Amino acid sequence: MAKRIIISIVGFIIAILWLFIIVGRGVTIGHDFNRADNWRTYQQNKTITVGLDDTFVPMGFRNKEGQIVGYDVDLAREVFKQYGIKVKFQPIDWLMKETELRNGTIDLIWNGYSYTPERAKVVGFSKPYFANGQVLVSLRSNNILKSADMKGKVLGVQSSSTGATDLDANPKILKQYIKNHQPILYDTFMNSMNDLNAGRIQGVLIDRVYADYYISHLPNPSKYRIVESGFPVDQFAVGIRKSDITLQNKVNEAITKMRVDGQLAKLNQKWFGDTNIKK
Numbered sequence: 001m002a003k004r005i006i007i008s009i010v011g012f013i014i015a016i017l018w019l020f021i022i023v024g025r026g027v028t029i030g031h032d033f034n035r036a037d038n039w040r041t042y043q044q045n046k047t048i049t050v051g052l053d054d055t056f057v058p059m060g061f062r063n064k065e066g067q068i069v070g071y072d073v074d075l076a077r078e079v080f081k082q083y084g085i086k087v088k089f090q091p092i093d094w095l096m097k098e099t100e101l102r103n104g105t106i107d108l109i110w111n112g113y114s115y116t117p118e119r120a121k122v123v124g125f126s127k128p129y130f131a132n133g134q135v136l137v138s139l140r141s142n143n144i145l146k147s148a149d150m151k152g153k154v155l156g157v158q159s160s161s162t163g164a165t166d167l168d169a170n171p172k173i174l175k176q177y178i179k180n181h182q183p184i185l186y187d188t189f190m191n192s193m194n195d196l197n198a199g200r201i202q203g204v205l206i207d208r209v210y211a212d213y214y215i216s217h218l219p220n221p222s223k224y225r226i227v228e229s230g231f232p233v234d235q236f237a238v239g240i241r242k243s244d245i246t247l248q249n250k251v252n253e254a255i256t257k258m259r260v261d262g263q264l265a266k267l268n269q270k271w272f273g274d275t276n277i278k279k
Contacts, residue, residue, distance in 0.1 A: 037246050043085065047086050049105075050107070051097055051110070052068070052111035059072040068091075072236075094158070094188075108247075125239060129236060136174070137203065138224070140222070142203070144225065155204070156184045156201040158186050163231075208226075
């Protein structure tokens with residue numbers, strides 16, 4: 001009897017040890033995507049997930065039918081069409097974009113995502129494909145003609161956006177003038193524009209692509225004024241996990257091909273009527 005009890009106890013201990021080993025390996029395997037090149041997985045599954053802010057017109061947003069459309073949406077589809085891979089577009093909290101990429105919720109950040117040295121510390125980037133800049137949007141009735149005219153006035157900007165980064169990095173351009181030297185932070189550009197229209201703020205620091213497209217599609221575009229902010233021009237690029245080297249190369253190759261064969265210029269013409277593409 002004692003022998004059976006001992007054998008049972010030993011067996012139980014061995015089972016527990018194996019359970020810890022399996023769980024431990026499972027955790028490791030679950031995080032392997034963040035340390036490995038995953039191109040073969042994307043090919044086998046024939047799908048890849050792009051994270052985006054689905055309110056950022058015209059790069060990625062929902063149309064009247066609720067479908068996700070936009071410049072970057074079209075571009076991503078065309079890129080992965082070359083490799084027989086279907087793109088799934090996953091709306092995310094833009095504040096958490098790098099975390100979502102790191103956790104594997106998404107495979108790419110592709111939605112008017114500007115390259116910055118700070119972001120490059122944690123994210124791999126494709127080559128830039130689009131030139132953009134920050135502009136100051138205000139109502140004409142506010143008489144804002146330059147950054148200094150925002151003295152004592154309230155500025156809005158999206159949290160964790162390039163505009164927010166530029167504002168902090170170059171305080172003498174605009175931040176020194178605004179009320180309390182701090183902007184009001186918004187979760188989306190749309191909410192900041194709503195507050196501008198309501199008179200709760202007097203200016204919005206925003207991407208030019210958003211400002212040009214959004215205002216041109218309003219019933220009363222002459223109500224607004226777009227002012228050059230003076231911040232450096234930034235470049236849109238695709239955010240990729242640093243371990244996904246093959247994916248990074250494939251995205252670069254596909255965009256280069258589209259630039260050469262004219263597809264990228266056609267895409268620009270469709271959405272902007274010009275060619276802001278990165279040469």
